[in-house]
Amino acid sequence: MxxxxxxxxxxxxxxxxxxxxxxxxxxxxxxxxxxxxGGAPQGSAAEVVIIDTSGSMSYPDTKLRAAVAAAQAAVDALRDGVFFAVVSGANTASMVYPRQAQLVPLDERTRREAKQALGRLTAQGGTAIGSWLRLADQLFDPFQNGVRHAILLTDGKNQHETAEELDAVLYRTQGRFVCDCRGVGTDWEVPELRKVSQMLLGSVGLVADPADLVADFRAMAEAAMGKNVxxxxxxxxxxxxxxxxxxxxxxxxxxxxxxxxxxxxxxxxxxxxxxxxxxxxxxxxxxxxxxxxxxxxxxxxxxxxxxxxxxxxxxxxxxxxxxxxxxxxxxxxxTRMNPRVAHYTGQAELADAIQEGLQARKDGDLDTATARLGRAVQLAGEAGNDAITALLRKVVDVEDAATGTVRLKRNVDKVDEMSLDTQSTKTVRTRKGEG
Amino acid sequence: MTEDPSIVKTAELSCPACDEVVYAGEEFCEACGHRLSDEPPVVASPVAPAGACAGCGASAIDADGYCEHCGLRQPAERDHLEVELPGPGRPLAAGASDRGRRYSRNEDSIALTAYAGGVAAVVCDGVGSSPNPDEASLAAARTGAAELAAALEGGADAETATHEAVLKAAAAVAALAPSPDSAPSCTYVSAVTGPGTVTVGWVGDSRAYWLAAPAAGSAGQDTADLDTADLDTAEQNTADLDTAGRGTGPVTLAASRQLTADDSWAAIMVARGALSEAEAEAHPNAHVITAWLGADAEQVRPHVRTFAIDGPGTVLVCSDGLWNYFPQAGQIEAIAGDPGADPAGTARTLVARALEAGGRDNITVAVVPVTGRGNGA
Structure with a gap:
């Protein structure tokens, strides 16, 4: 070591x-x-790429093609010698590469074969994320000593299994591997995917434009290769x-x-x-x-x-x-509060305020939505969280940031709303000189 | 006292305090209880038993000093110290030192030592704005007490011994500084009791007091009033002494009074007549000291005074952690219990009272009972 x-x-x-x-x-x-x-992992590093191949992925077909290209880029970014597999997810999960339900070491041949297998993918059927994760867990099972990482891409709601079924899988698989989740398009549920990512200690992200998937997947695979403990x-x-x-x-x-x-x-x-x-x-x-x-x-x-x-x-x-x-x-x-404790207390409240505000807006409770999103504007301003402030301004018109006085925008792009929701948990560190 | 230390050694056949005949091997004089053997300065010992948690009693203290059961930070050795110079029947002197309630460590130090003619007590208070003030006070107290004992045993008179001990302590503190910009520093006060006298020496704002033994039959309240009245005259005497020098012979102690005069901004303002005592005490600068031991101190000029004693009483030496709450000798006397019979109890009580009053600073008290002329310590 x-x-x-x-x-x-x-x-x-x-x-x-x-x-x-x-x-x-x-x-x-x-x-x-x-x-x-670049990482010198203890044990063998293991990576599983999970691509949603439900029917909706071909509406439009560019979505599936972008997902395939992204998965190929991820395979390219993996280090030789890493044990890997590619899984496709619909009503059930199935192996894309290799054929058998197992991980294989990455080399010139397996990389080429995996990318070819990805190129042959077609989309049909539904979405049952729990079953995909169950297969991934099975694949990771012999590799419990090393870094275990999965990338999961979906474009829809988890419609073909119950929430309880998904919860049961999450409960069983937490701690077994880390999973970064990405939603493509705007037909998926942010809270649902956020829950999956938090249970599995990964990140959640929105990729609005399928064309951006390649860069995002490459970055995730590279980050995974940087993990060595x-x-x-x-x-x-x-x-x-x-x-x-x-x-x-x-x-x-x-x-x-x-x-x-x-x-x-x-x-x-x-x-x-x-x-x-x-x-x-x-x-x-x-x-x-x-x-x-x-x-x-x-x-x-x-x-x-x-x-x-x-x-x-x-x-x-x-x-x-x-x-x-x-x-x-x-x-x-x-009575002197530590500045960093104060800062993060505010950041935690910010994430809650955004999520509660967006949910209230969805539920038609506009008073609560206005109050919570107003508070979010105030907190983001105080913390200097400029990224969140910019996203909030696409959902509300700000009258006075200092007091959190806002009006809900009448027409909000679904992408902007989902983007704010996924980004709500992103924090900034204490500004220089305050910590 | 003689100049030749060898004569002091042979003089052990009679008690140096009361001239009663004593015998080789005896540790104390049978007549007056004076300690006869040479003793190194006593520098206190911890009271909490090691190994068990001071909070819950669990015997799992980790290397960082926390209980692995209840998490309590174990008291540092210096957090609370009690020290006693044993004697026959009653202790010759006692002291206590406590971290207080606001500071995370105890930067005061205390050292007690017996010599052939009596007792020497030293209290030093580390200056909070200097680096490692706890080391400064420890070095000063230990050096001061050791130098006092050596000089007094060597036959030096109390004033010379006191003066030299302050200078040696100052040198020891100055030697701690890696550079003049980083100079550990502390205050210093000593009291040396001898047959019929007490000699005090100081630099800074740590103090010595005389506490008169309660007059038989007088009510406590009357005594306190009397003391306060007497105090004014006594303080006047002190001021006179400063201007008149030491030519007129020592003042004889009667009522309880302060024996030292602070090297502090407040004291200077009062002495100049610029502010009243109350005004000076209320000023934010009141406790800024104007003299200290440390590499960054200008030339150290110890104040030394000797007082005559012709009746029983107690010499009390303390840091400002005590006198911040009880500045008047009468206030201390009123809560001191019976120092003559139980000096350790008095030291403990006074520390406890300062803690109850707020414990804003480290608190250190040394208590040296004296029985009067011709009766040594």
Whole structure:
């Protein structure tokens, strides 16, 4: 593991609580640097590309042709030696390449054959995303020691299985592989695909123009090749009688990890973070502690970044940090909110406000939609999240950004609305000088 | 006292404090209880038992000093210290030092030592705006007490020993600085009791007080009123002493009073008549000190004063963590309990009262009971 990157955890918090205070907030910045350029994965890296081939993909036919071209570009971007497969999804999932339900090592021949097989794809049938994921899970099964990544492309709603069926598959496959999801066109459901991506620790994106798929797939495949540490987890120890209220990934995007906790040691639980390359992500941790007397200082959270050890061995600890709590009777100390905690608290509220506002708009509750999207405009402005501000301005007319006074636009392009919805979880880091 | 240290050694056949005959191997004088053996300065010891959590009692403290059960940060050794110079029947002196409620560490230090003629106590308060003030105060207190003990045992008079000890402590603190721009610094105050006298020396705003033993039969409230009235005269005496120099012989201590005069902005303003004491104390600069030990200090000029003692009482040495809350000698006396019988209890009580009052700063108190002329410590 000489080429393994170096991990660091940095804590930003105001440890001081007022007398009787119970909630400890901290931003955990996890960063990895170094490691072999281009990735030198532990175990064998595995990649599965899943292309929606339901009937709608040929209306128009350019959609299927673009998806095929994108999948071919992704195969091109994969490193030789990576174990891979291509799957097509309709009412059920079927192997595009190889024929057998297994992964094969990528080389000149298999790359050529896979691309040829993709070129022969036709579109017919429905959409049952759960069944596609189930096949992917089966393919990844022998490769649990390495980085496991899937790309899933769809253009429609999950119509040919129930929501419960999809949930059951997601529950079973979470932690088994990371899946980035893309929706092409505007006939798919943002919340549905967002849920799939969050359960599987991946991203969700809208590709409005099929012509843009190639670049997007190539970028995803390249990013996947940059991951060289699989199954990283945040182990959070808390004092007896304390509990984790929430743990959310806050950068690069908002994802609530609270429910993903797996008890791992006395007073400790693991939160899966997926695979890592050279990158940094931020998390917001909130721990509820029993109130302490003034002057007392606690370790409210003992944070360890862990990866699975060799078979039969304890997990390896890559980095550690402490989240502290100290009680004071000095209001000047206890009321000062850490700027990064404040920033991400606002960003989390921003994502909620956008999603709730768009849902209310869809449901015809225009008052709620106006109020929530107005609040979103205000929060995006305060945080300097210019990308979100630009998207919001395509959905609402802003009268006063500072107070969040807006009017809903009468005619909104479906693409703009979906784009805002998918981008709602994208955050910006604290502006320079504030952190 | 003689100039020849060898004579001090042979003089152990009689108690240096009360002249009673003593025998080799005895640790204390049978008559007055004075400690006879050489002792290194006592520099306090932790009170919390190691190994078990101070909060929940679990025996799993990790390398970072946190309990693996309840998460409590274990008290650092210096967070709360109590120290005692043992004697026969009652301790010769005692002290306590506490982190307080606002600071994350204790930057005060205390050292107590017995010498043939009595007790020396040193309290130093690290200057918060300097780097590593905790190291500065520790070096100053240890050096000061060790130098005092050596000089006094060597036969030096208390004023000379006090003066030299401050300079040695100042040198020790200055030596800690990697550069003049990064100079750990601290205050310094010492008190040396001897037969019928107490000699104090200081730089900065740590203080020494005289607490008169309560007069038999007088009610507490009466005593406090009396003390306050006396204090004014006493402080006047102190001021007189500054202008008159040391030519007129030591003032004899009676009522409780402050023995030192702060090197502080407030004290200067009051001394110049520019502000009243209340006005000066209310000013944000009030506690800015005008002299300290450290590589960035100008020439260190220790203040040294000697007072005569002709009755029982207590010498109290403390950092501003105590006197911020109880500036008047009468206020301290009123809450000091019975320092003559239980100096450790008094030190503990005074620290506890400062904590209750807010504990805004580190708090350090040394308590040295004296029984009066001819009766040594």
């Amino acid at each position: 000489a080429d393994e990157p170096q991990f660091t955890i940095t804590i930003d918090q105001n440890k001081y609580l007022p007398e009787g205070g119970r909630e400890v907030h901290a931003v955990l910045s996890v960063e990895s640097t170094g490691g072999a350029a 699989a199954d990283v987890a945040l182990r959070v120890w808390t004092p007896q009688t304390a509990r984790v209220r929430f743990l959310k990934q806050m950068s690069p995007s908002v994802a609530d990890l609270t429910a993903k906790r797996v008890e791992s040691a006395p007073q400790a639980g693991d939160y899966p973070l997926g695979a890592w390359g050279a990158e940094s992500r931020d998390y917001h941790l909130c721990v509820e502690v029993p109130p302490g007397e003034v002057g007392k200082e606690l370790r409210a959270g003992w944070i360890k970044l862990v990866v699975p050890g060799a078979p039969g061995e304890e997990p390896r600890v890559l980095a550690t940090a402490n989240v502290l709590a100290g009680w004071t009777d000095d209001p000047a100390q206890s």
